[in-house]
Amino acid sequence: MKFLDLNRIYDNFDWKQVLTPIFENTSFINGSEIEKFEEQVAKYIDCEYAVGVSSGTDALQVALLALGATKDKVVLTTPYTFIATSEVLAKFHGFICKITCLVCGKKYTSSLEEII
Secondary structure (H helix, E strand, O other): OOOOOHHHHHOOOOHHHHHHHHHHHOOOOOOHHHHHHHHHHHHHOOOOOOOOOOOHHHHHHHHHHHOOOOOOOEEEEOOOOOHHHHHHHHHOOOEEEEOOEEEOOEEEOOOHHHHO
């Protein structure tokens, strides 16, 4: 049973029209298409800037840099996360604190208010 028909979604999308100029200009990193993409995303989310990155790991790293994360900071995160979260936090040599609580024998993720 198909829950999401991706073929149907992209049947009318012309990939060659979009990708050919990028491949011809080899503007994969910091090219004009990336600049346009970032401008359109910033406008869409009503923000001054947007930064396109290559992965979720890079996105986490950029977010931590923007927040001023340093090795003397404690970062709270959920234990129910992808390994990239811990990987990025370890890169900053930060103290990684994965928070869970036990209620009636069941584990729940604590809220920030409960931790503080």
